[in-house]
Amino acid sequence: MERRELIQWLVATAGLPWLESLAPHDLLALGRDVHRRGATGRALGAHALQTVTLAAERIIPATDTPGATDAGVGAFIDKMLADWHTPAERDRFLAGLPELDARCRARAGKDFVDCAAADQVAVLTALDDEARSATSREHWFARLKYLTVYGYCTSEPGMRALGLFPVPWRYDGCAPVTR
Amino acid sequence: MMAVLQSRADFDAIVVGSGMTGGWAAKELTELGLRTLVLEAGRPIVPERDYVEHTPPWEMPFRGLGDRRATLARQSTQRNSVSFDELSHVFWTDDVDNPYSTPADRPFHWFRARQVGGKSIIWGRQVYRWSDLDFEANQRDGVAVDWTIRYADLAPWYDHVERFIGVSGQIEGLAHLPDGQFLPPMDLNCVERHVRERMRERFGRERILTIGRVANLTTTHNGRAACHYCGPCHRGCITRSYFSSVNATLPAARATGRLTLRPYSIVRGLVYDSSRNRITGVRIVDAQTKAEREYTGRIVFLCASALESARILLNSRVGNSSDQVGRNIMDHIKWGGATGQFDGWSDRREIGDRPNGIYVPRFRNVSSRHSGFIRGYGFQGAADRPGWRSALRAPGIGAAFKQRLNDLGPWSMSFWGFGEMLPSADNRATIHPTLVDKWGIPSLHIDCRWGENDLAIHRDMNVTAAELLEAAGATNIDHPNGPSTPGGTNHEMGTARMGRDPKTSVLNSWNQAWDVPNLFVTDGAAMTSSGCQNPSLTYMALTARACHHAVDLLKRKEL
Numbered sequence: 001m002e003r004r005e006l007i008q009w010l011v012a013t014a015g016l017p018w019l020e021s022l023a024p025h026d027l028l029a030l031g032r033d034v035h036r037r038g039a040t041g042r043a044l045g046a047h048a049l050q051t052v053t054l055a056a057e058r059i060i061p062a063t064d065t066p067g068a069t070d071a072g073v074g075a076f077i078d079k080m081l082a083d084w085h086t087p088a089e090r091d092r093f094l095a096g097l098p099e100l101d102a103r104c105r106a107r108a109g110k111d112f113v114d115c116a117a118a119d120q121v122a123v124l125t126a127l128d129d130e131a132r133s134a135t136s137r138e139h140w141f142a143r144l145k146y147l148t149v150y151g152y153c154t155s156e157p158g159m160r161a162l163g164l165f166p167v168p169w170r171y172d173g174c175a176p177v178t179r
Numbered sequence: 180m181m182a183v184l185q186s187r188a189d190f191d192a193i194v195v196g197s198g199m200t201g202g203w204a205a206k207e208l209t210e211l212g213l214r215t216l217v218l219e220a221g222r223p224i225v226p227e228r229d230y231v232e233h234t235p236p237w238e239m240p241f242r243g244l245g246d247r248r249a250t251l252a253r254q255s256t257q258r259n260s261v262s263f264d265e266l267s268h269v270f271w272t273d274d275v276d277n278p279y280s281t282p283a284d285r286p287f288h289w290f291r292a293r294q295v296g297g298k299s300i301i302w303g304r305q306v307y308r309w310s311d312l313d314f315e316a317n318q319r320d321g322v323a324v325d326w327t328i329r330y331a332d333l334a335p336w337y338d339h340v341e342r343f344i345g346v347s348g349q350i351e352g353l354a355h356l357p358d359g360q361f362l363p364p365m366d367l368n369c370v371e372r373h374v375r376e377r378m379r380e381r382f383g384r385e386r387i388l389t390i391g392r393v394a395n396l397t398t399t400h401n402g403r404a405a406c407h408y409c410g411p412c413h414r415g416c417i418t419r420s421y422f423s424s425v426n427a428t429l430p431a432a433r434a435t436g437r438l439t440l441r442p443y444s445i446v447r448g449l450v451y452d453s454s455r456n457r458i459t460g461v462r463i464v465d466a467q468t469k470a471e472r473e474y475t476g477r478i479v480f481l482c483a484s485a486l487e488s489a490r491i492l493l494n495s496r497v498g499n500s501s502d503q504v505g506r507n508i509m510d511h512i513k514w515g516g517a518t519g520q521f522d523g524w525s526d527r528r529e530i531g532d533r534p535n536g537i538y539v540p541r542f543r544n545v546s547s548r549h550s551g552f553i554r555g556y557g558f559q560g561a562a563d564r565p566g567w568r569s570a571l572r573a574p575g576i577g578a579a580f581k582q583r584l585n586d587l588g589p590w591s592m593s594f595w596g597f598g599e600m601l602p603s604a605d606n607r608a609t610i611h612p613t614l615v616d617k618w619g620i621p622s623l624h625i626d627c628r629w630g631e632n633d634l635a636i637h638r639d640m641n642v643t644a645a646e647l648l649e650a651a652g653a654t655n656i657d658h659p660n661g662p663s664t665p666g667g668t669n670h671e672m673g674t675a676r677m678g679r680d681p682k683t684s685v686l687n688s689w690n691q692a693w694d695v696p697n698l699f700v701t702d703g704a705a706m707t708s709s710g711c712q713n714p715s716l717t718y719m720a721l722t723a724r725a726c727h728h729a730v731d732l733l734k735r736k737e738l
Contacts, residue, residue, distance in 0.1 A: 059576045060584075067581070079240065084247050124576050132574055146571050153567045153584060154236035154243065162567060162584060165235060171408040171531035173368030174524075179585060 096140025198297020202424025230415025410532030514661030515640025519653025
């Protein structure tokens with residue numbers, strides 16, 4: 001978050017009176033926290049963006065290499081929903097997304113972002129199975145998964161992790177697979 | 180050098196178009212001493228600014244998927260080209276500003292490029308010579324009119340062009356697909372080598388697989404660097420490693436000091452002086468200001484692309500006493516072929532992005548006659564592994580799924596046919612009675628469809644591609660959805676054909692208009708038949724040959 005935005009937010013939330021009492025590092029932490037909790041996308045509201053970002057991270061988690069969050073997949077999905085998909089495609093996705101919260105609440109009494117990792121994985125795994133057996137129209141989760149994989153594999157951290165960047169500047173048509 | 184050329188005209192020569200053939204006309208005419216004006220409808224290209232082949236996906240707003248809404252709104256036709264993408268779309272025209280029409284039930288894809296370099300920036304770079312199998316075909320089959328030239332007439336000009344542009348390829352010794360002046364060939368990958376060997380065992384010399392002959396350099400050549408295998412040539416090439424007019428012919432023309440290149444110059448028409456039966460100049464409208472002006476020249480070369488050159492001739496009402504201008508539109512029929520999967524070589528991969536594939540030269544109606552159709556087709560294709568894209572719809576989540584992104588997936592190999600299309604007078608472009616472009620210039624109405632012979636060729640591609648894959652041991656053989664839409668191969672040609680008789684053709688053997696001697700048409704419009712080979716090399720060779728002839732005529736004061 002830019003400093004300007006932080007101040008705007010503090011003004012908007014009448015936070016200025018106690019601002020003076022914060023040390024610089026507290027101010028910075030506040031700014032980060034505001035950013036994390038307050039960020040909204042253009043197609044996704046704050047909660048939806050947080051949900052999508054976390055779901056993407058569960059699909060492609062950080063391991064010894066970067067994961068979906070490091071690769072900025074949440075912002076990519078928001079961009080695609082806002083500027084690339086048709087209104088009908090976007091609406092179908094947005095209508096499906098609350099299913100993550102509904103299933104987690106049914107399972108653990110909490111929203112998706114607040115439930116335990118094991119519950120999140122269980123919900124995503126079930127949806128992944130259902131999406132692949134869906135016959136008629138594309139399941140909303142298949143789109144989430146597609147955009148997650150595409151966004152990760154075309155990001156700089158993802159392409160570096162997959163050995164796709166930098167480009168080799170030569171051609172070998174029969175090289176050994178080394179990874 | 181050419182003191183004989185005393186002229187009151189603004190220029191000795193005017194070339195309309197700066198692409199594949201316009202660049203060659205500019206190079207040859209200026210090197211032969213002519214002060215030459217090249218008129219280009221589109222913007223200038225500055226490689227350091229406009230070439231974007233090294234832009235990584237994450238620097239593109241849509242990661243290479245393109246601005247879908249803008250594309251549908253402004254480039255709904257151009258987007259169908261195989262080399263149209265998020266970055267290269269700027270090298271195609273805006274369909275709203277540049278409309279044309281077709282019958283509702285007969286779509287035609289007219290891919291158009293308006294910038295310095297034209298379509299030579301975005302072409303597929305495959306270059307194959309014709310042979311007398313092609314030049315004699317119309318006469319042999321009693322189709323349309325005979326070519327007035329034979330391979331012997333064009334062979335030295337193929338040499339001339341190949342030596343300059345740089346063509347990598349493998350010598351194969353085939354009479355019907357003559358070898359050229361080749362730089363070292365690119366490598367086949369493991370599976371392509373396997374298929375080549377299996378085809379040799381099964382089909383001998385009848386059906387061979389060779390590496391594509393491609394205008395990408397494999398060694399430093401004429402001051403241009405060798406290809407570095409980055410992949411997306413259609414976005415430009417900062418090392419000038421593939422041939423385009425921007426990369427090679429226009430710089431050569433500029434080096435003579437006799438080139439004047441005027442971008443943003445849309446040709447409204449040719450200026451015809453009936454008392455002298457000469458084109459005296461070209462009338463243009465400035466694409467930015469819409470101001471009009473005329474340039475005068477002693478000779479005019481139309482190199483604006485087959486349909487655009489026909490449009491200029493029809494709008495100018497010159498050169499068409501034969502009523503053949505705009506007729507005989509040909510393309511190559513494609514999207515016949517097959518893809519098959521190969522088990523094995525799982526420990527092998529490609530490194531780098533080879534901007535080239537394989538080629539299977541025509542084998543139908545070469546040494547035997549097929550009962551279902553005349554002419555034939557060649558296959559292009561490649562073997563590769565899909566990489567992470569196979570995970571886009573794969574099952575699983577979590578660390579194990581992430582690991583799967585590293586799987587390269589199975590090898591598969593595809594053959595895609597490019598089939599010869601027969602000329603037909605009914606496949607025709609005419610001036611639309613009311614439709615005009617952004618600059619008020621009447622647009623084309625294009626009425627073109629595949630004929631029975633073309634469609635029979637397309638059906639046969641599916642059969643023989645499967646035979647090749649089966650011979651090589653492939654499984655899961657699948658066929659593409661075809662045929663392509665006419666025009667979709669971007670090989671449109673034939674709209675001002677060469678011939679022996681002014682009553683049935685537009686141009687003589689030297690690409691010179693029968694009706695107006697100082698007018699030459701040297702782009703794809705000149706083609707009398709289509710062959711099945713990618714046509715640009717032949718257009719370039721015809722252009723160079725016509726330029727030398729035109730200058731000879733000027734020297735002899737016959738123009």
